[in-house]
Amino acid sequence: MDIRKRINELTDEVNYHNYLYYVLEDPVISDFEFDKLLKELSILEEKYPEYARADSPTKRVGGEPIEKFSQITHRIPMLSLDNTYSKEDVIEFDLKVKRFLNLPADKDIEYECELKFDGLAIELIYENGLFTVGSTRGDGITGEDVTENLKTIKTIPLRLIDKIQKPLKYIEVRGEVLMDKKAFKKLNEQRLKDNMPLFANPRNAAAGSIRQLDSKITSERNLVMFAYGIGEYSEELRFSTQFELMQKLKLLGFNINKETKIAKNINEALDYYEDIAAKRESFSFDIDGVVIKVNDIKFQEKLGELSKTPRWATAYKFIAKQATTVIRDIIVSVGRTGVLTPVAVLNSVIIGGVEVQRATLHNQDEIARKNINIGDTVLVERSGDVIPEVVKVVKKAGGVVNFQDSDYKNSESIGGRGNYFKIPNICPCCGSVAVIDGAAVRCINELACPCQIKASIVHFASKRAMDIEGLGEMLVDKFVENKLIKTVADIYYLHFEKENIEKLEGFGKKSIENLLNSIEKSKNIAYDRFIFALGIRHVGEHIAFLLIKYFKDIEGIKNASIEDLNSKFGIGEEIAKSIYNFFRLESNLDVISKLFAAGVNPHTVVSEKTGQSAVSPLYGKHFLFTGTLKNFSRDTAENAIKEKGAIAEKTVKKSLDYVVAGDEPGSKYTKAVKLGLKIIGEDDFMKLLN
Ligand SMILES: [Zn+2]
Structure with missing residues (x-):
């Protein structure tokens, strides 16, 4: 047997099957057969190392650790894209492109649309088809040589496929290295067990896996690479559009994301954004927007670059919901039910265009689970109108390693663990004893605090x-x-x-x-709102509404037994007891009769006990509002439907009858789309109301 020939055959064959499996996701041999070929190759290479090729798939397991990275200067700077955050900005981008190209404003420009990956940007150099140098983007001019680490990523070809396209003398391929969410979760779980610091997000994990000196570690990290562009290249490569270039790269062996599409004009590009935003969470890896590129290469060349960004592309990013900042202080406020609520006072930070200075910490359990204390650097999330919350600690004060979500109660001894804020057991307001009540700490001085x-x-x-x-x-x-x-x-x-x-x-x-x-x-008020106003523990707007629907008025509710309350609309025993007890307390009855004596006159919205009488077809329908309406505030919109006997919901669920979407709807909209709920605009909503 000609050993050298066999090693060559095996190298080519395994590399090709690797491409079929990882890039095209269309393998033609079984894993078993694949392993057999790889095994044969590695045995031969071990015996005859002189014949082992530079692009051998056996190199993907990583080599000896290195001392430090050397620097690589990119032949063509790796520019960053201009970011846009609104529809208007994207439309303006389209107009600018046309102005620059001297085209009329109503002419359609074709765009290539792709996902904006949230990973680590890299460049791969292929000389005579062979992968020779791989580097990080760095500052765009100079990056680090991470060739050995990149070789371990199976979606990076070690040699260009030459079955269709003739071998190229030279090409620089650019793309993004990512860690998928599942691999990220697994990695952090393992690190937690091993007492290692956790990665904050998949991007950091991907970057950390590439920018470390032992390629064996990289090989264990399950990274993927998507290509999205090129730097310098030799003239054998021909293409006239960005989309065609992507298809060529795929034929050469690169992983191109399936969501890459052509938009006939900017409106289709905006639709693409909506479509991607709606299914964003369903991708196995993180993205932070979409990239819109002028498809025609001649146009791209004419447009050229503007200092640091190309004029022919823009990144339309999802509005950031999170930011990191430092907790300056933790204050404890006392709510109307006596619960001591910890609130983080933050170094002011802008999230999604809004200045945030405070974030809720929920309760003691949450603080302990996330190991939060004053001075920590934290990730804060804001969504819609809800109070921002602290998602997690990014860095403990004093640089101590943080551990999260572990079985914290049993792991106080781990470094940094247990160093969290403790809610005092004395009410900061009245000085009386505060006791633990479920997840809450509560001031017991109910009547006088x-x-x-x-x-x-x-x-x-x-x-x-x-x-x-x-x-x-x-x-x-x-x-x-x-x-x-x-x-x-x-x-x-x-x-x-x-x-x-x-x-x-x-x-x-x-x-x-x-x-x-x-x-x-x-004094003239809908009855359910009056009940809600009384502040009976556990009685929110929805239950207040149901109470009036079933028991008509305060006398009816007062006379209901716990069983009545329980059976009528299946509220839990705890809530039923709370309602029952409220009306057994002399001081409460006193307040209510004083209110009536003063002329407070709640009127029944639902006029009959059976709930049949309401004339509106909206009666009993469940609504959810998201985004900004032109003619209503959130409150007036909700009141408008409640007057018709409908119910305003706060969370997206299957049982919703209508989701009313205004301008810039949030994640609730996305969820509603996914659940296939009926979504209507403001105009249709107004029609429904009338
Ligand atoms: Zn108190």
Whole structure:
């Protein structure tokens, strides 16, 4: 047997099957047969190392660790793309392209659209078909030589496939190295077991895997590479569009993402963005937007570059929902149910165009699980109108390694673990004892804790409850501190205190009149909102609505037994008990009769006990709003449907009847699309209402 010939055959064959398997995902031999070929090759290479080729697939397992990376200067700088975040910016990009090309504004320009990968940008050099040098993007001019590490990635060809395209003398191929989400999760789980610092996200994990000196480690990391462009190349390679170039690269052995598509004009490119945004979460790897490239290469050449970015491409990025910042302080506030809520005071940071200074830490368990303390650098996420939250610690204060999501209660001894903020067991508001109650820590001084009293009055007056305009936190503080209000009922007796209010700082006659007017106005209120305003523990807007639907009025609810409450609409026993107990407390009944005596007059929206009477076809329908509406605030929109007996939901679920989408809808929209829910715009929503 001619050993050298056999080694050559095996090398080519294994490389080709590797391409079929990893790039085309269309293998023609079984894993077993593949392993057999590879085994034969490695045995022969071991015996006859002089015949082993540079592009041998056996090299993919990594070699000896190296001392340090050498620097590589890119022949053509690796530019970064201009980022856009809005539809308007993308349309402006299209107009600019046409202006530069001297084309009329209404002419269609064809674009090649692709995913914007959130990984590590690299460049691969092939000389006479052989992969010789691979480098990181670095600062765009100079990167690090990571050839040995890149060789271990199976979607990077060690030799260009020459079955279709004639071998090229020279080409620089550019792309992104990624770690898929599953591999990332597995890697972090293993590192947790091994007491190693965790990677914050798949991008960091991919970058960390490439930029380390032992290629054997890289080979274990399950990385993938997608190609999306080229640097310098020899003239045998011909193509007239970006899309054609991508197809050629695929024939040469590179992994091209399946979502790469042609858009006939900028509107189709915008549709592409919507489509990708909607299924973003379903990809096995992270992306942070889409890239829109002028498809015609002649146009690309004419457009050229503008200092650091090409004029012929733009990255249309998803709006960032997360940012890192430092926790300056942790304060504990006391809510109306006495729960001590920890809140992180942050070094101010902009997330998705909004300045964020505070984030909720939820409760003690969450703080412990995430191991959060003052001074830590944290990842903060903001979504929609919800209070931002701390997702995780990126770096502990003092640079201590952090561990998360582990069985923290049993691992206090691990470095850094256990160094988290502890909620005090004394109410910071009234000084009385705070006890652990499930996941919460609660001040037990229910009736006299000034924070609880204030918070329940603020809740009562709030927009979604009695909607008393002008009676916010600051005023309530003042009134409670000056003993003008002790319970919510006292609000309706404030007109007897006019003179005393005038003595308070910052009150003019006019502002007092305004306040008293809006208090008067609030007396006429839908019954379910009145029930919600009372602040019965566990009774949110939805349950308040159901209570009125089934029990008609306060007498009906008061007379219901726990079993009644339980059986009527299947609320849990805890909620039923809470409602029942509320109406057994003399002080609560006192407040309610004082409210009625003052003329508070809740009227029933649902006029009959059976719930049949409501005339609106919207009765009993479940709605969810996302995005900004032109003619409604979120509150007025929700009130509008509630008046018709419909229910406003906060989370996306299958049972929704309508999802109303305004401008710039968020992740809820995406979810709704995925679930195949009925989504309507504002115009249709208005029609429904009328
Ligand atoms: Zn207290």
